[in-house]
Amino acid sequence: MRERERRVLVVEDEPTIAESVAARLRAEGFAVDIARDGPGAVAAAGATRPDVVVLDVMLPGFDGLEVCRRIQAERPVPVLMLTARDDETDVLVGLGVGADDYLTKPFSIRELAARVHALLRRVERARADSAAPIVLGELEVNPAERRVRLAGAEVHLTPTEFDLLVHLANRPRAVQPRERLLAEIWGWGEAAGTRTVDSHVKALRRKLGADLIRTVHGVGYALEVNDTGVTS
Missing domain, CATH: 3.40.50.2300 (Response regulator)
Structure with a gap:
């Protein structure tokens, strides 16, 4: 076909x-x-x-x-x-x-x-890389369906916001440098677009909560979770 x-x-x-x-x-x-x-x-x-x-x-x-x-x-x-x-x-x-x-x-x-x-x-x-749903406390990310739910309510994300969230959710607590995020999500080989990463992180915080993603100044970002799930 x-x-x-x-x-x-x-x-x-x-x-x-x-x-x-x-x-x-x-x-x-x-x-x-x-x-x-x-x-x-x-x-x-x-x-x-x-x-x-x-x-x-x-x-x-x-x-x-x-x-x-x-x-x-x-x-x-x-x-x-x-x-x-x-x-x-x-x-x-x-x-x-x-x-x-x-x-x-x-x-x-x-x-x-x-x-x-x-x-x-x-x-x-x-x-193609769709995998099993990721559940972190009240946050559920379903890569196969490309859907996100927070406390049971569906949250609308753009394609890039979704890809960024999946990348961070697959590595909770681990700090992801901006340059790595640019390379793995945007496919950029240079660091001139770091404000692009910052803007998408800001959008995720606005939609999913200000404390969802921790900024490590001068390095990058990490999805913040505690022992029971996403930090409130």
Whole structure:
């Protein structure tokens, strides 16, 4: 049976950029849809159910941050955010609302395609590595179903937040250096993206409790548990 064609939604209001990105991704075997404003992007994500979204921050209607919030609320999907400048606030807010990675304009089309492939590989690897549920006190992480429950209530996580939580939950109390997390979860070989890790940890704390993950300053993070489970 032929493998299902993977689909990318490109959300970009500049026609030249949108068509250039779409042409490169189609040449690499993806099915590509284009949306040019915020409302159109949300509608397209619901209709086409893309495997990855390439999302510009600056859009007519409403911006990419709001688009990201809305599509992630409907269904977890990897998002590559495009930002016009390397502004730390834009980047951190984007990562905080569910983006998995980002590129700063102007960017290389080749680099963008490589990032899309990397996002898909990460999601597919996580599915292939699915194992038995991890239960730590009131926290239950089910890798096979990609679901998280806290005190019986389901918690919505983005794909990267989920992968980060599984990595930490498989090694409770063990300190994981930021550089290792970047390499094993994001596939990055250099440490320039440590704020990406910090933003995703912040999102997990917001959704699962501020004391869930301990910061080891200058090193990294550890999932905090006591003898009966997750620290309250």
